[in-house]
Amino acid sequence: MRNKISAYLSDISRIHHRAAFTDVKHHTNPKTTLFAKLVRKRSSCRKFSDAPVFDEEISQIIEVARLAPSAKNLQPVHVWVVRSPEAMEKLKTATTSLYGAPVVFMVGCKSEEAWVRECDGKNGAETDAAIVGTHILLQAKALKLGSVWVGSFDPAKIKEAFPETAGWEITALFPVGHPAKDATPSPMHDKRKSAEEFSSEL
Numbered sequence: 664m665r666n667k668i669s670a671y672l673s674d675i676s677r678i679h680h681r682a683a684f685t686d687v688k689h690h691t692n693p694k695t696t697l698f699a700k701l702v703r704k705r706s707s708c709r710k711f712s713d714a715p716v717f718d719e720e721i722s723q724i725i726e727v728a729r730l731a732p733s734a735k736n737l738q739p740v741h742v743w744v745v746r747s748p749e750a751m752e753k754l755k756t757a758t759t760s761l762y763g764a765p766v767v768f769m770v771g772c773k774s775e776e777a778w779v780r781e782c783d784g785k786n787g788a789e790t791d792a793a794i795v796g797t798h799i800l801l802q803a804k805a806l807k808l809g810s811v812w813v814g815s816f817d818p819a820k821i822k823e824a825f826p827e828t829a830g831w832e833i834t835a836l837f838p839v840g841h842p843a844k845d846a847t848p849s850p851m852h853d854k855r856k857s858a859e860e861f862s863s864e865l
């Protein structure tokens with residue numbers, strides 16, 4: 664009798680699970696979750712005001728970046744905060760894409776410290792650094808700050824300007840600050856592949 668009841672309950676839970684999965688959009692509309700709203704609201708900011716970013720906001724961004732997952736949890740990533748006038752001037756020798764931001768998060772990775780896929784030798788360092796960068800962009804948005812991913816910089820000039828980064832490969836810069844009053848998303852922001860083109864079922 665007990666076996667029959669537990670089989671029945673397990674069947675019900677399986678059916679419920681299947682229904683919840685296939686009908687997931689009726690339960691949690693992806694447009695209405697807090698996370699989806701945050702993602703929809705984020706866009707690259709390329710014009711910042713002079714308003715400062717507070718230490719607490721910088722700490723919160725670093726903390727969320729620190730929690731990023733990494734392959735085999737090896738965490739081969741480092742983040743430098745650039746904000747003193749001297750450091751900012753040095754960074755400007757390596758890029759023209761800081762857009763007047765009061766603070767820049769500089770992300771680097773070390774391939775020697777990263778997971779390597781055995782079958783083909785693919786190194787995970789840059790992927791791990793990209794996840795850290797994504798956390799930075801989204802936490803900045805959560806704090807109502809603007810940010811942009813900058814890949815356009817001269818790595819050799821960064822090495823020269825910041826000897827502290829020796830041994831690290833700089834993967835991206837993230838200028839962060841309050842968007843200027845007249846800052847607007849670029850037309851590229853609205854251009855995304857359709858859901859059909861982007862994803863398919865196998």
Ligand SMILES: Cc1cc2nc3c(=O)[nH]c(=O)nc-3n(C[C@H](O)[C@H](O)[C@H](O)COP(=O)(O)O)c2cc1C
Pocket residue numbers: 705706707708709760811812813814815816848849851852853
């Ligand atoms: C890997 C990567 C590198 C990027 N490099 C730059 C850059 O050097 N300068 C810049 O202004 N934007 C850069 N971007 C921002 C993209 O242009 C932007 O994310 C894209 O056009 C979509 O617009 P959105 O962020 O407003 O949605 C980069 C983004 C990524 C992911």
